[in-house]
Every structure is written in structure tokens, then in C-alpha cells.
Amino acid sequence: DTGVSQDPRHKITKRGQNVTFRCDPISEHNRLYWYRQTLGQGPEFLTYFQNEAQLEKSRLLSDRFSAERPKGSFSTLEIQRTEQGDSAMYLCASSLYKSSGNTIYFGEGSWLTVV
Amino acid sequence: AQSVTQLGSHVSVSEGALVLLRCNYSSSVPPYLFWYVQYPNQGLQLLLKYTTGATLVKGINGFEAEFKKSETSFHLTKPSAHMSDAAEYFCAVRTPGNTPLVFGKGTRLSVIA
Numbered sequence: 001d002t003g004v005s006q007d008p009r010h011k012i013t014k015r016g017q018n019v020t021f022r023c024d025p026i027s028e029h030n031r032l033y034w035y036r037q038t039l040g041q042g043p044e045f046l047t048y049f050q051n052e053a054q055l056e057k058s059r060l061l062s063d064r065f066s067a068e069r070p071k072g073s074f075s076t077l078e079i080q081r082t083e084q085g086d087s088a089m090y091l092c093a094s095s096l097y098k099s100s101g102n103t104i105y106f107g108e109g110s111w112l113t114v115v
Numbered sequence: 116a117q118s119v120t121q122l123g124s125h126v127s128v129s130e131g132a133l134v135l136l137r138c139n140y141s142s143s144v145p146p147y148l149f150w151y152v153q154y155p156n157q158g159l160q161l162l163l164k165y166t167t168g169a170t171l172v173k174g175i176n177g178f179e180a181e182f183k184k185s186e187t188s189f190h191l192t193k194p195s196a197h198m199s200d201a202a203e204y205f206c207a208v209r210t211p212g213n214t215p216l217v218f219g220k221g222t223r224l225s226v227i228a
Contacts, residue, residue, distance in 0.1 A: 004158075033215060040124075042205050042218030043159070056215065091158060104216060106151070106159040 002026070004107035006092050012113045013082055020078045021110045025094030032075050033104065034067055035091040036060065043091055049075060050097060082114045117142045117208045119219035127225040134178075134193040136222045138206030141187065148189040149207040149216065150180055159205065165189065166211075176200070201226045 005024040013019050025032050031050050035043035046065070047057045051072035061067075064082075069075040079086055089109040095102045122137040140146055147166045151159040163174025170182040180191045189206060203223050207216040 040220070042119075042207075042220045043216075045215040045217070048215055093159075103161055103164065105161070108158040109156075111156075 004092055004094050004105055006090075006107040006110045008110060009108060010111045010113075012115060015084060015114055016081055018078060018080045019082060019112060020076055021090050021092075021112075023075045023077070023092030023094075023107060025074070025092070026096075026105055029094035029096050029105075030072070031095045031097045031102075031104075032069055033093040033095075034075070034077050035093065035106075037089045037091055037109070038087075046077075046090075079112070082112075084114045087112055087114045117146060117210060117214075117217045119206050119208050119217060121204075121206050121219035121222050123222055124220065125223045125225065127227060128196045129227050130198055131195050134191070134196045134200065134224065136191040136204050136206075136224065138180075138189045138191065138219060139187050140189060140206070140208045142208055142210060144210050145184075146208045146210060148180075148182060149209075150174065150178070150189075150191050151205045151207060151218075153203045153205065153221075155202075162191070162204075196224075196226045198226050198228065200224060 007022045033048040034046040037043045049069040064080045067077045091109045093104045093106040095104045118141045120139045149164045150162040163172045165172045165182045173179045178193045203221045205221045206219045
């Protein structure tokens with residue numbers, strides 16, 4: 001069990017560029033979550049998948065953001081036309097949905113700095 | 116909708132002293148409650164969780180928390196602080212319907228030698 005893996009860990013990009021983050025969940029986990037965390041704040045929910053289906057999206061997920069989980073395994077989060085306000089840590093998490101109360105495991109996060 | 120309030124954005128204790136981090140929640144249904152710890156530039160690690168059953172929950176690293184429905188609280192405690200406990204701590208809530216976790220703003224714990 002290798003844990004939730006995120007790549008890249010750090011990304012610096014110029015305003016207006018597109019960026020993509022990848023998340024590999026714990027093997028066999030069918031639920032995958034994306035959160036965003038800014039300095040001094042708790043993580044804020046963005047979206048989650050069960051297998052390949054995107055079940056919920058937060059209002060924080062503007063139309064510049066898109067997430068996919070094409071084969072129900074890894075997921076990508078793309079931000080188009082980045083803005084300085086997008087600078088944050090993007091956290092991926094996964095869980096095995098069998099019943100309520102299942103633990104959600106987080107990755108190390110991907111730091112985005114938009115300059 | 117659920118929400119979490121963590122009282123005190125920064126708590127400072129002496130090494131060996133009691134750690135008490137406060138968390139109050141709001142939920143229209145019986146909640147599931149969690150405490151996570153985050154070390155600098157790292158992701159979140161689960162300390163403990165309450166779902167059902169015993170209201171006093173023990174977690175890793177000597178931490179424990181008690182679910183008090185009447186007070187809508189889930190405070191985190193540790194009898195004796197270690198330097199290695201210095202980190203950011205987040206309380207989170209979710210409903211039994213497997214809705215996503217809702218986090219508080221976090222409490223930064225400093226441990227003074």
C-alpha cells in the first residue's frame with residue numbers, strides 16, 4: 001500500500017497558462033477527492049469521483065477547472081488560464097466506499113504558485 | 116449543511132503540558148467527526164475519528180477526543196505535549212451519507228521547550 005501519490009509536488013506557472021495535476025489513489029480505492037488549501041485555511045472541497053463518475057462539484061470549481069478520472073484509477077485536475085488567486089495547495093484523497101465512516105486518506109499535495 | 120468551528124487559530128503549550136484543541140460542529144444529522152494533523156508542506160494524516168459507539172476515541176501519538184452531543188463538541192486532547200506534536204490540526208465533519216469532509220480552519224499548535 002503505497003499511499004496517495006500526487007505529481008508534481010510543486011508547480012510555478014505564469015498567469016494565463018494551463019496546468020495539470022495528477023493523482024494516483026491507493027490501489028482498490030473507488031472514491032477520489034480533490035481539495036484546495038490556501039495559507040492559513042483548512043482544505044476546501046472541490047470535487048469527488050466514485051470510480052469514473054464525477055458525483056459532486058463544489059461551486060468553487062469554476063469553469064476553468066476540470067477534473068477527470070477516465071478509467072476509475074488515477075485522476076487529473078486541470079486549471080486553464082490560471083490566475084493569481086489559484087495559488088494554493090491542491091490535495092487529492094481517496095477512500096474505499098463500502099459503508100459510512102470509511103477513512104479518507106490524503107496525499108502530500110501539489111503546490112501551485114501563479115506569478 | 117455541516118460546519119466546523121475551531122476555537123483558537125494558534126495554541127502554544129509547554130513541553131509536557133496538557134494539549135487541548137477545541138472543535139465545535141454543526142450538523143442537522145448525527146455526524147461523523149475527524150481530527151487530522153498536517154506537518155509543514157505535507158498532506159493530512161488522520162489522528163482519530165468518531166463514527167458510532169464509544170464517545171471517547173483514542174488515536175495515534177497519544178491523542179484522544181470525546182464526542183459530546185449535548186455540547187456539539189469534539190475536542191482533541193493529549194496529556195503531555197512533545198516537541199514533535201508541533202503542527203497544524205484540523206477538525207472535520209461529515210454526515211453518514213458519505214458526503215465529503217468539511218474542515219475547520221485549523222489550529223496551529225506550538226510546543227515550547
